[in-house]
Amino acid sequence: MITKKTFFCVSLCLILWQFVPALSFAQEPVQTFSLEQTVEAAIKANLELKSSQAEIDAALATKNARRTNFLPTLNTTYQYDRKDDESTFGNIVTDPKESYTFVTSFKQPIFTGFSLIKQYKIAELGHELAKITEKLKRQDIILEAKNTYFQLLRTQKLHDIAKETVVQIRSQEEVANNFYQVGMSPLNELLQAQVELANAKQELIVARNNLQSAEANFNTLLRRPINAPVLINDILDYSPFKETLDYCLSTAKKDRLEIKIADLELEIAEKELQLAKKDYYPSIDLHGNYYKRGTEWDVDGGDGIYDPDGWEITAAATWNFWEWGRTSYGVKEKLSRVSQADLQKNKRLDNINLEVKNAYLRTQETEKAIVAVEKAIEQARENFRINQERYKEQVATSTDVLDAQTLLSRTMTNYYNALYAFKLAKADLYRAMGQEIME
DSSP states (O other), X not given: OOOHHHHHHHHHHHHHHHHHHHHHHHTSOOOEEOHHHHHHHHHHHOHHHHHHHHXXXXXXXXXXXXXXXXXXXXXXXXXXXXXXXXEEETTEEEEOSEEEEEEEEEEEEEEOTTHHHHHHHHHHHHHHHHHHHHHHHHHHHHHHHHHHHHHHHHHHHHHHHHHHHHHHHHHHHHHHHHHHHTTSSOHHHHHHHHHHHHHHHHHHHHHXXXXXHHHHHHHHHTTOOTTOOOEEOOOOXXXXXXXXXXXXXXXXXXXXXXXXXXXHHHHHHHHHHHHHGGGGSOEEEEEEEEEEEESSTTOOBOTTOSOOEEEEEEEEEEOOOOSTTHHHHXXXXXXXXXXXXHHHHHHHHHHHHHHHHHHHHHHHHHHHHHHHHHHHHHHHHHHHHHHHHHHHXXXXXHHHHHHHHHHHHHHHHHHHHHHHHHHHHHHHHHXXXXXXXXX
8 A cells, every 4th residue: 555655755756857857957067168169169060161061072073074084985885686587699698687796895085176184174173263162161150250259258248237237226226215215315316316227227138138149149150059058268358460551461462262263263264265266176086896796695606797706996087167156156255254254353352452451440440449448447437436435425416426337337338349349350350361360
């Protein structure tokens, strides 16, 4: 017989058994990401980068396929023929009623108007283009990871400022309420503090939503569960950017992968122009056949088969010397493609120079903003402290305290905006220069 005590113990064990896995999961440590770890995880998780790597494999296969065009092709044919009757000359069978034929052939291109070598060169350049494109995608991922990381740090700081602001104004509201209750301050000071507190709470809600959105962006970048907890290392220090604009421009001209891609695209267009001229030349092929013929399936001669096996080699030259201007029109098209590729290269160079200069100016601007605001932080904090003490001594109004608190919050917000704007601008500048520096 099961007693109530036994039933209670069994039920309690079942409940605890259900909750143990959840408790164990909740206690698992959350990984803290550094900037370098974030970049590595983003590169590993990015699907577009995996697609670029697959494109490299495809381009390599195309290159290898083009190489085989230089080699001879072999084929074989096995054929059965049946006629209504055999052919004879007197009592001699000249052509049997049934026959079997086995033929092995080869074809070796000798000269194709340079088309084979051009096709191979184009495939080789395509493979190189795919590899550089994959590296370019990697740089874009690094920049995206940096932007996501610094934007998350920025929203965390602004959330902390909004949270601290609520705490400070709530404290001021309590002091104002106490002073009002004992008749030491008018009602409007209490009402003002309550209004400011309501506004601060609203700003905190916005800051919290921005933080959650930034965390979702971080998780999406790393292809983690979108609501997974996020911990990242803070980066409060910064190093000034000391290089000149001329250095940045020359580095970009040397390292930007887009320029290398433009060079390859121009070279491919030039090779395709040369390929279009192949029909100006004849093509020469070497053909060879070895055959066996017979009246039975084993193709080993028979009645009426006077030449059961043999071979032949043929060299054939073909030249389409008149096609109503088809070749010349094709050449003109490729000439236009070459001109187009050259213009695109010059356009990319102009855009790269503009990107570098704009990123350089933003870096200089945000760096100066950090220095300017950094000096004002301690002043704003001291101003807020003094006004709090003066209000407690009733030699300052609640408005003075709230204004000082607003000034402090705005100064801190400006500082962190400038700090992370500088880091974002420097990340853009490194990307514009074609470098993968982790700062």
